[in-house]
Amino acid sequence: MPKPQKHVFVCVQNRPPGHPRPSCSQKRCIEVAEEFYWHLQERQLFDKVQVTTTGCLGPCSEGPSVLVYPEGVMYGGIDKADVAAIFDEHLQNDQPVERLQVSKEFWG
Template identity: 70%
Template sequence: MPKPEKHVFVCTQSRPMGHPRSSCSQHGCAEVFDEFLWQLQQRNLFNRVQVTATGCLGPCSEGPSVLVYPEGVMYGGVKKEDVAALFDEHLEKGETVERLLMPAEHWG
């Protein structure tokens, strides 16, 4: 497998109901992760982009969280409908999707 140009980490953290911290699973991260995999397949970017499910990335209240390397850009509140824009703008053109950036107090 060639070294990917971009590596996308999608938080899929799940916590039990009643836990004092929310989790990305409570905000729909499973469908976001599935959409990343679908877009990756549809665009045939396997040699350029790697997508990995991960545990907690930190800002649970702002989830689903998505972290893109090598830039170290974190997105928050990502919905299934946002994934195509992340591919179009960030992963393929290298442009940050400003409207989805994690607020500076959570990731700065």
């Protein structure tokens, strides 16, 4: 497997009902992860982009959270419709999507 140019981590953290912290699973993160995998396959970018589901990335209240390396760009409040923009602008054209990034309060 070639080393990917970009590595996308999609939080799929789940917490039990009543837990004091929210989780990305309460905010439809599985749909977001599936959309990333769909775009990866549709665009045939397997040699350039790797997508990995992961546990908590930190800013739970801002979820679903997505982290892109090597830049270390954290996106928050992502929904299925945002995934195409992340692929188009960031993953394929190296321009992080400013409007989707979490505030410096959470990641910066």
